[in-house]
Amino acid sequence: MQNKINIPTILDAVRKVGDVFLKDYKQNAIPKAMDEFLKQLEDIDTLCLTSLKEDLSPEFPNIPWHIGDEFDTDSQRNPVEQEEFWLCDAMDGAIQYLQHIAGWTINLALVRDGKPFFSVIYDPLANEMFWAKEGEGAFMNEKLLEINPKTDMAVMLAVFEYGHQDKSDNNLNEKIGATVTKLLSNFGVIRNYGPHGLQLAYIGAGRIDLFVQEDLDTYNWIAGLLIAKEAGAEILTTDGTTWKWGSESLLVAQKSISEKYLQIKSTN
Structure with a gap:
């Protein structure tokens, strides 16, 4: 495992593919049948994973990739039996994207020893990149994040x-x-x-x-x-x-x- 990771490279890769989707946002026909709906979801997964692999594999050649299929309940009960892997949610909120509604992001996590070590969530519509590394804080773009101390x-x-x-x-x-x-x-x-x-x-x-x-x-x-x-x-x-x-x-x-x-x- 690489003790250090190149964070800017990861963020750039996620931003790149998110901006591709942003360019095409609302250009698709809203699906009207299940086969059309599933095909568009598959296309989203393929485009996202292909782009991320192309940009990140040279920097991280030995880290395997897994798509997070939220429809597969059983697979979510335990992490993949590997020391580390990329877990890619190609588009969280893909339904909104296909329906021409705001609320979709590109999510990527580097999982080590069964827990997230680094993660990034990019919202292209808001131009906001949320990211965190274990033990080193969380950020939105370059701003350090802190939870709201409300009491009421x-x-x-x-x-x-x-x-x-x-x-x-x-x-x-x-x-x-x-x-x-x-x-x-x-x-x-x-x-x-x-x-x-x-x-x-x-x-x-x-x-x-x-x-x-x-x-x-x-x-x-x-x-x-x-x-x-x-x-x-x-x-x-x-x-x-x-x-x-x-x-x-x-x-x-x-x-x-x-x-x-x-x-x-x-x-x-």
Whole structure:
């Protein structure tokens, strides 16, 4: 493994492919049938991965690549059995991109020993590059990030999310509904925005105060988790335990807000 990584090279590669997508944004016909929809998603994956590999493989020739397929629940329970690998979410929020809606990013994480070591989330529409390296802080472009020190829940923005895990034979829909009810009853503003990683980066930037999700969504979380953590957020499950790869839920906020939410969650 390379002890040092060339951060500007990584950021430039992610920016390059993000700007290609930005150039083509709203130029596609919004898909009207499933085969058309799947073909456009496949094209996004292919373009993104090809571009990133071409730009990063010369600098990191021995690091393998993996696409984070959020539709594959089982594969998200454990990291790939390799010391390090690139985990590429070709486009977080691809549905929005295809529908001509804002809220899509290019996400890339370098995973080492089963946890994110470096991650980047690029929002081409806002020209904002969020990135973090383990133990060295989180940044938006060149600005050091720090979570918002709010204490008044009436002015807090909380977001809830859900993924593609099968919810037909468990109580996940009920848990998600109960979560939304708790949030609506206790936080000033509640939203469901779309791109999971970007919302976690927004925790680090102080724009969102709490993120909660009641089902498994590891691939959508990984890049944003490191950014939020390095900015000072707690990374927990909704039961209050420390989050680890394969955890079935996620709670991210500053420590005092996490504690308040867990107290709220425990009441009837």
